Amino acid sequence: MKQAFIAILVIALGLSWLWFWTVLEAPDSGSGGDKQILASDMVSVWINELIGSPDEAHYYQLAGLWNASHPDVHIKMAVMSHSGYQSKLRVALATGQPPDVYLSGYADIDTLQYSGKVSDLSVPIPEAFLPDAALEGMGPLVRRAITRDGRPTAFPIYRYAYGGVILANRGMLTAAGYDDAAVRENGWTVDAFRDACKRMTRDSDGDGNIDTWGFGAALIHVQQLFIDEFGPGIWGRDVSLRHFLYLEPPSQEWKLHPGLTEDKVAEVFALFDHLLNIDKSWNPATLGMNWNEINEELITRRTLGMTFGESPWSAKLWRETWEADHARGATQGDEPPDLTVIWMPTRESGTWPAPRAGVLGFSVLKQIPYKGDAHTENALRVAKFLSDPAHLARSQLRRFRHLPPDTRAFAQLFPELVPTDDPWVQFYTKVMESEIPVVEEPLSPGDPATARYAVLRLAIDRWFEKEGKGYIEQVIYHRLTPRDAAKQFMEGLRAAVTAATQSLPDTEEDSSRRDAETQRKES
Amino acid sequence: MVYPLWYLVGLVAFWGVVPFAVLAAFDRKRRGKRGLSTRHQQWFWAYVFLAAALAWSTLFLFWPMAKAVHQSFSDFSLTSATATHWVGAANYARILSDPFWWRTVLVTAVYVAFTLPASILISMFLAIQILKQPQPLQTFFKAALYLPGVISPVVAAAVMKGIFHSGDGFANALLQGVGLSAQNWFGDPALAMPVLIFMTWISANGVGVIVYAAAIGNIPSTYYEVATIDGASAFRTFTSVTWPLVKPTTVFVTVTGLIAGFQVFAPALLITGGGPLQTTYFVNYHVYRTFYYQNDFGTASAMAVLLMLLIVAISIVNYRWLATDVEY
Incomplete structure (x- = not known):
């Protein structure tokens, strides 16, 4: 008993030591509404390491630079891998421990927002931190992508556009009789695209086996191919803008877009079927590959003529990547790839596909629980610092060739970094400043219609995960004809949207409308 | 925010003290006098070392499992607890x-x-x-x-x-x-x-x-x-x-x-x-x-x-x- 008593005393002493230690380590969070700059305020920053590791060292150096010159505000930097970033952000939000500043984009917060369970989490940026004139200089795409209720919600660091373009081997395309510059200028139809694929598919070494194919893509990409690559060229940009939904003008309710018809879905399915099963110009071996392996087939092994290209300047990026790898002795052969970017085909000539455009930038998250106005201001200062053009010159341009949002202003500051006479820079700028890309503008979180949109959008995503993309695969593997698959696809989609609509709570307008209809029927 | 270390310390104390308190009460009732029986005294160090392992398991295994079970009966929200609703067995039925x-x-x-x-x-x-x-x-x-x-x-x-x-x-x-x-x-x-x-x-x-x-x-x-x-x-x-x-x-x-x-x-x-x-x-x-x-x-x-x-x-x-x- 005596021994037990002594042990308990020792444990208690240890506990009290640990308690004092943790109390001393706890940072002072300050009081709400206090505008005075706090001493030793800590701002946590999460960065999504997009492609490679060079950014990691750079951002930690930036944090060190800030911390050395700002004793009042301490940056706690965390650079995370791309694949785990979104899931970590969601978990952090769910557990009430989000970062103060995060690299936003690719709809990180929007996908959470349209789930119907997350209100607007990004702090609106005051004019003092991002003047309206500066925002206007970045172009309408940027303004539309990040403005919510009249204020921007991110310090932009670059504009992106994905979907709607093809990365192609220019030599193979030319040999097939198609001029890439003409396709970029005028677009091309599905029939021309099929023809090009067929012409590129051949036995190049005369051994009786096909060894080059016109097109290739993986099974894990069929959803993207359907929604963002092949699909928009057939059903049109309006259907693509809000992912098959549209706001019906008289009722102001979100519904399935009337432009998404069974015929058009069947046309998209038929394109898959034609390429894989009829023309056999889609290399079936690429179905089981991943993105890097497919690009290797196109860029290094040159057994592939075309694949989806992701962004308008990807030909330049992949060429530079090849040259960097080649300098390290990591590639086979000495002849650099002759890559080009062209548009995805469309149903009719004179129309365009719908690349999905947006902005990557640094956003400030609303704190849970709220840590005060002073802390929010410090977070805004940090976010502005991280998006400064001088830092972008080092991080974004040095490795990823990401052109900053206001390309012209940046070119004036750093002319050696932005080759404005480069044809791919010119094409990229032309695309980003045109009306071709679709920009899904943020919806107002206070609008009841937004909550309904979020529920329907989520229902479509979930249905697509379980059933929707299965129809594409069944066409690919010849289990269903495109027409039958389209019929079942539309039936399933309409059922999912209807079920989601019925699960929505009644709004006052719904009740009034229902009462009015009931009275009308009774009379 | 309460640091996880503080939770861990509390759990160590819990697992170290509570079993002894229970045993002491049991022994007193059975024998009619204070203190642990000889047999239970021999378990002292075993409990001390088990307490650390049990504390760790409680914090990083048993507690998350309990939270997951609780969450499975709810419509968990990313905003705040007030937006989460108890849905009973609806998730399981679905x-x-x-x-x-x-x-x-x-x-x-x-x-x-x-x-x-x-x-x-x-x-x-x-x-x-x-x-x-x-x-x-x-x-x-x-x-x-x-x-x-x-x-x-x-x-x-x-x-x-x-x-x-x-x-x-x-x-x-x-x-x-x-x-x-x-x-x-x-x-x-x-x-x-x-x-x-x-x-x-x-x-x-x-x-x-x-x-x-x-x-x-x-x-x-x-x-x-x-x-x-x-x-x-x-x-x-x-x-x-x-x-x-x-x-x-x-x-x-x-x-x-x-x-x-x-x-x-x-x-x-x-x-x-x-x-x-x-x-x-x-x-x-x-x-x-x-x-x-x-x-x-x-x-x-x-x-x-x-x-x-x-x-x-x-x-x-x-x-x-x-x-x-x-x-x-």
């Missing part, structure tokens, strides 16, 4: 009436059915062969066969993807070398699952080999001598001597293999994406997609609880079926 859920269970069950028995037999066979070798070679082979188990699943998946590359991977090179045509391993619905099963056959036997080698090595040689004298064949010796006497080990390998098999996840995430045609869409992968891509934390938690119950049920059935003592 899952159990979802054909897609049962499809993923079937896919996983097929994977387990084809990997577990083979893994047991392969492990046992390899263990028997290893035991015929001199001791240094035994150590070498045990280490060599155990190594795949310590490799990261990510690395293993990358290696396997390279071997079964649809273009000119090693497997296709072998096939073409003997005049057969190259296969679309992960792009063919008929081949993707068999490839994953084959990958498991050749790489997941490490633990089984080690435990079977130990178990078979402990079988007294007199049994084998008697079998030899009686003229038993190798097969009869195996079925009548080796197999019954290593049954406890088989129970262990079966139960652990069932748990690991039903938790299969890495190949779907890293190689197949659940396809083609959802032929490799495992239950755990379904839980992952529901959590991180559909943000449906409540449903995903319910799926995780159902998976746990499924594994427990099958393990109990297996244990009762296999765990019969054999003595000669």
Whole structure:
């Protein structure tokens, strides 16, 4: 008993030591509404390491630079891998421990927002931190992508556009009789695209086996191919803008877009079927590959003529990547790839596909629980610092060739970094400043219609995960004809949207409308 | 925010003090005097060391499990607790009436059915062969066969993807070398699952080999001598001597293999994406997609609880079926 008593005393002493230690380590969070700059305020920053590791060292150096010159505000930097970033952000939000500043984009917060369970989490940026004139200089795409209720919600660091373009081997395309510059200028139809694929598919070494194919893509990409690559060229940009939904003008309710018809879905399915099963110009071996392996087939092994290209300047990026790898002795052969970017085909000539455009930038998250106005201001200062053009010159341009949002202003500051006479820079700028890309503008979180949109959008995503993309695969593997698959696809989609609509709570307008209809029927 | 360390300290104190308080109360009631009985005093240091381990398990295992179970009965929200609603068994009802859920269970069950028995037999066979070798070679082979188990699943998946590359991977090179045509391993619905099963056959036997080698090595040689004298064949010796006497080990390998098999996840995430045609869409992968891509934390938690119950049920059935003592 005596021994037990002594042990308990020792444990208690240890506990009290640990308690004092943790109390001393706890940072002072300050009081709400206090505008005075706090001493030793800590701002946590999460960065999504997009492609490679060079950014990691750079951002930690930036944090060190800030911390050395700002004793009042301490940056706690965390650079995370791309694949785990979104899931970590969601978990952090769910557990009430989000970062103060995060690299936003690719709809990180929007996908959470349209789930119907997350209100607007990004702090609106005051004019003092991002003047309206500066925002206007970045172009309408940027303004539309990040403005919510009249204020921007991110310090932009670059504009992106994905979907709607093809990365192609220019030599193979030319040999097939198609001029890439003409396709970029005028677009091309599905029939021309099929023809090009067929012409590129051949036995190049005369051994009786096909060894080059016109097109290739993986099974894990069929959803993207359907929604963002092949699909928009057939059903049109309006259907693509809000992912098959549209706001019906008289009722102001979100519904399935009337432009998404069974015929058009069947046309998209038929394109898959034609390429894989009829023309056999889609290399079936690429179905089981991943993105890097497919690009290797196109860029290094040159057994592939075309694949989806992701962004308008990807030909330049992949060429530079090849040259960097080649300098390290990591590639086979000495002849650099002759890559080009062209548009995805469309149903009719004179129309365009719908690349999905947006902005990557640094956003400030609303704190849970709220840590005060002073802390929010410090977070805004940090976010502005991280998006400064001088830092972008080092991080974004040095490795990823990401052109900053206001390309012209940046070119004036750093002319050696932005080759404005480069044809791919010119094409990229032309695309980003045109009306071709679709920009899904943020919806107002206070609008009841937004909550309904979020529920329907989520229902479509979930249905697509379980059933929707299965129809594409069944066409690919010849289990269903495109027409039958389209019929079942539309039936399933309409059922999912209807079920989601019925699960929505009644709004006052719904009740009034229902009462009015009931009275009308009774009379 | 209360630091996790403070939680841990509190839990150590809880597990260290509470059992003693309970024992002291029990002893006082039974003996009528204060203090612990001699027997319970001897448990003191055991409890002190157990308290740390139990505290850790409580914080990082039992508590998250309890939270997941609680979450499975709710419509968990990313905003705040006030936006989360208690939905009762609605999540469970929806899952159990979802054909897609049962499809993923079937896919996983097929994977387990084809990997577990083979893994047991392969492990046992390899263990028997290893035991015929001199001791240094035994150590070498045990280490060599155990190594795949310590490799990261990510690395293993990358290696396997390279071997079964649809273009000119090693497997296709072998096939073409003997005049057969190259296969679309992960792009063919008929081949993707068999490839994953084959990958498991050749790489997941490490633990089984080690435990079977130990178990078979402990079988007294007199049994084998008697079998030899009686003229038993190798097969009869195996079925009548080796197999019954290593049954406890088989129970262990079966139960652990069932748990690991039903938790299969890495190949779907890293190689197949659940396809083609959802032929490799495992239950755990379904839980992952529901959590991180559909943000449906409540449903995903319910799926995780159902998976746990499924594994427990099958393990109990297996244990009762296999765990019969054999003595000669």
